[in-house]
Amino acid sequence: GVRKRRAYLNSEKAMLQERLVRSRSPSPVRSQSPTRAQLTNSSRRARLVSRFSDLYAVERLEAQSILRRYIPDLEMVQKIVFIAVVESFQTAKLAYRQFKLRVRKTLSMSHFGPESLEDAAVDYIIRNLDLYDVQTSVNDVINAMNVNPRISFPPEVDFGLISTLIGETCRVAFAMQTLDPPLDLAFASDGELYNDT
Template sequence: MTFHISFRLARSRSPSPRRCQSRSPSPLPLRSCSPGRARLTNAARHARLVARFSEIYTQERLDAQNLLRTYIDDLEMVQRIIYVAAVESFHAAKMAFRQFKMRVRKTLSLTYSGPESLEDTVLDYIVRHEDLYDVQASVNEVIRAMNINPKISFPPEVDFIMISSLIRELCRVAFSMQTLVPPLDIAFGADGELFNESKYRRSYDSDFTAPLVVYHVWPALMENDSIIVKGEAVSKRGGEMRNFFKISNEVPS
C-alpha cells in the first residue's frame, strides 16, 4: 500500500457554503431555569452522549465514507477526510460553546441573585437552551478549515458539504459534551505516533505487530486524562512506513 499526501491550499471548485447569519448577537431569552439541573442530569446525559458518539462512528461515519467512495477511490484519503472532519467539528463546537457561555454569563450576571453559584446557573441555562446553539455556523467553520487542510485532497467535483450531516451531528454532540462535568473531548492524534492499545483499535488492514500509527480513522474519546471510548487507527511497518516518513519530511514548514 503506497501512502501519499496531497497538498492543495487553494480550491478551484465551488466555495464553502456562505456563513449563515449567526444568532449570537441577538439577546438571550431569559426563560426560567431549574437550579442544579445540569448536575442532576449529568450522569444520564453523559451516558447518552457517549452512546451517541459511538453511534456516529458506526452509522453516520460509514454513510459518509460510502458517499465519498463514489468520488474518491483511495480509501486512505476518504478515511483521512472523515477523521479531519471529526477533529475540526470538536474544535468548532468547543469554540462556539465558550462564546455562548460567555454571553450567558454576561447576561445572567446583570440580574442573578439566587442561591446557586453563577457558574452552576450558567451551565443550567445552557443545558436547557441548547437549541440556541447555531450549529450551522459551526458546520461552515468546519468546512472552511477542511478546505485548507494540507493532509487531505479530493477531486474538484467533490465539496465537503456532501458530508455536512456527519459534521452537524458531530458538532451537536461535541457542544453537548461541553455541558458535562467534567466535559468530554477527543484525544490528540498525530501521524507516526506510537500505537497505544488503550487508545485505539487497529483497522482490519493494519499490520497488527507494527508499532507506529500511519494515519487515524476515528478519534478516541476522553474524560479528563482517561480514554473512555477507543478510536481507530491504521498501523504499518517496513517499506510503507519508510514511504510515510519520506512524505512527511517533504511537508513544507
Template sequence: KSWSPGRARHINASRRACLVARFGFIYAQERFDAETLLRTYIRDVEMVQRIIYTAAVESFYAAKMAYWKFKIHVKEALSLGHSGPESLEDAVLDYIVCHKDEYDVHASVKEVIRSMNINPKISFPPEIDFIVLSTLIQELCCLAFSMQTLIPPLDVAFGIDGELFNESKYYRSPDSDFTAAFVAYHVWPALVEDGVVIVKGEVVTKR
C-alpha cells in the same frame, strides 16, 4: 423541582451516558454512511478515512470555540440579575443545557468546511466539495457542543501521524499491520474525559 447538587450530578451522569452512546452510534453508523458516500467519489480508502477523521476533529474544535463564545455571552446576560441558590456558573450551565437550540450550528459547519479546505493532508476531487459531509459535521458539532455542558466536559483526543500505537487509546483497523508499532493514520478519534480515554478511537498501523 428545586435545585440540589445531588440531583445535578444525577442529571449530569445520565446526560453523559446518552452523549457517549451517541458518539458510539455516530462512529458505527453515520461515519460508515459518510465513508460509503465518499467512496463514490474517491477511490483511495486512506484519503476517505483521513477526510472523515479530520471532519470529526475539526467539528469538536469548532463546537468548543462556539460554546465558549456562547457561554461568555450567557454569563454576561445572567450576571446582571443573578441571585442563588445555585452559583452563577451553574445557572449559566443550566441555561445553555436548556437553550442548546440557540447554538448556531450552521456557522460551525461552515467553519469546519473552511478548515478542511485548507488542510494540506486531505483533498477532494474538483467536481465535489466537503459540503457533502454537512450532515455528519452538523451531528458532530451538536454532540461536541452538548459535551461541553458536562462536568467535566468531554473531548476528542489529540492524534498525530506516526505516534506510537497505544492500546488503551485506539483499536487497530482490520487492514492494519498488527505487528507495526506506529500509527500510519487515524480513522476515528478517541473520546476523553479529564485526559482519560473513555471510548477508544480507531487507527491504521503500518510498517
C-alpha cells in the same frame, strides 16, 4: 471478507471511543448545592457517549460511502472523515465557550440565588441546547477542511456532502462541553486511527 471488515470496524470504533476522554481543561470550582445539571450529569454523559457511538457507526459510514463515489483511495476518505470529526469538536468547543460568555454576561445582570453564575450559565445552556447555531459551525468546519494541507480531494468534492456527519458531531461535541468534566477527543496522529493493531 465481511467478517474481517466487521472486526476492523469494531477495532476502529473501540479506538475512537477510547479517545473520548475527560478534558484536561481545569473546571471552575463548583458550588456545593447540586443543580439539576449536576444531578443529571451522569445520565447525560451516558446518553452522549451512546450518541457518539451511534454517530460513529452510522453517519461516519454514510459519509465514507458518499466520499468514496469521488475519491477512490479509502485511506484518504478515512483521513477526511477523521479530520471532519476532529475539526467539528474543535469548532463546537470554541462555539460553546463563546456562547457561555454571552449567557454569563446576560445572566450577570439579573443573577440571584444559591447557585454560582457559572452553574446558572451551564444550566441555562443545557436547557437551551437548541439555541446553538449548528449551521455556522458546519460552515466553519467545511471552510477549515477546504484549506487543510493534509487532505487531498478532487475539485468536484464539496465537503457539504458530509454536512450531516459534521453537524451531528458538532451537536454532540457542543453538548459534551456542558458535562462536568467535559468530554473531548484525545488528539492522535491520523495513522493511529487506521492502525489495525
